[in-house]
Amino acid sequence: MSTTNPMPFLRSLIGKEVIVRLKWNKTEYMGILLSTDNYMNFQLDQTKEIIYTKKNGIEQKSSELIGEIFIRCNNVLFIRELNEEDNEISKNGTETKDEDGDSEVVEEVIEGEDVVVEES
Amino acid sequence: MSTVQTSHQQAEEPLDLIRYQLDEYIIVKLRGSREIKGKLQGFDSHCNMVLSDALEYIYNENDDEPMTKKSEMVFVRGDSVILISPIIE
Amino acid sequence: MLFFSFFKTLVDQEVTVELKNDMEIKGTLKSVDQFLNLKLDNITCLNSAQYPYLNAVKNLFIRGSTVRYVHMNPNSVDCTLLQDASRREAMVQAGK
Incomplete structure (x- = not known):
């Protein structure tokens, strides 16, 4: 176990392509994780x-950022x-809900203060 | 925003990226739909910063032209900072 | 502590503080502490039409956490000194 x-x-994510979602404005950053520190600041390349905006359905608005x-x-x-x-999403330009299903494990780190633990 | 940096340093810590940007122009995205471009003169681990020759962009809900404000020397409090990126001018 | 020292060098200079609630206050910086709380003397509110709250106020205390920007005279800032101090501070922080 x-x-x-x-x-x-x-640390295992360093060098890999990641998505960082912010708490605000439905904004995400996709890039290669260069480094992190004890505070969980991130550096992406x-x-x-x-940015997810809603206009007659769900559109994805994205723009290339500086490296x-x-x-x-x-x-x-x-x-x-x-x-x-995720590669499908960024190619098609439309957002689809994350169909994880039970068979796929998507590992996520959720920042401590926002975690709500529900007893089932 | 201008050209893409082709080389990057393999820094140990994210704050090292900022240290390399001292005396360089950076763009900082802030809470409240604001961005500020300027030359980085000083910073600390809270992301408090001093920028010289700064230009602030304030965006509104419509995608209009943002409002701009100039400042020759400004201290930016770190708790407003969302992200920091180097730019090449 | 870096910016605490930085603001101490600005005492008795005129600064303009922009708060997170969009108020802008120009005044003479009289005092600063480790939290970057500020005391300003002889203030004028730059947007007094929108925010007439401070018309009768001469001196005030500003809680550091409410500050968005502080604008200052570029001549009061020694940039080389500030850059060096930041480099040293960053080295110290990286070690922690």
């Missing part, structure tokens, strides 16, 4: 900014590794 703790999980960015830790809702489906 192996456990994955948050900080080792983040080749970053693409994705490297630093994201201040307090803005982050979660960070996850990019998977096959």
Whole structure:
């Protein structure tokens, strides 16, 4: 039985393509994770900014950002590794709901203060 | 926003990216639909910063032209900062 | 502590503070603390038409957390000194 703790999980994402979602404005940043620190600040490369806006259905508005960015830790809702489906989304330009299903495990780190634990 | 940086430093920590940007122009995205471009003169681990030759852009809900404000020397409080990116002018 | 020292060098200079509630206050910086709380003397409100609350106020205390920007005279800032201090501060922080 192996456990994955948050900080080792983040370190394992370094060098991989990730999506960081912010708490505000339905904004996400997709890019290669360059580094992180003890506060969970992030540094991304080749970053693409994705903003979700609703106009007669759901549209995805995205624009290419300048290569490297630093994201201040307090803005982050979660960070996850990019998977096959995400490439589909960014190609088609339309947002589809994340159909994870039960068979696929999408590992996400959710920032502590926003976590709500529900007893089932 | 201008050209893409083709090379990047493999820094140990995210704050190192900012340290390399001292005396360079950066763009900072802030809470309240604001962006500020300026030359980085100083910063700390809270992302408090001092920028010189700064230009602030204030966006509104419609996609109009943003309002701009100039400042020769401005201190920006770190808690408003969302992200920081280098730019090449 | 870096910006605490920075603001101490600006005491007795005129600054313009823009708050997160969009008020802009120009005055003489008299005092600062480690939280970057500020005391300004002899203030004028730059948007007094929109915010007539401070018409009768001469001196005030501003809680640091409410500040968005502080504008200052560029001549009062030693940029090389500030850049060096930031580099040193960043090295210290990286070690932690």
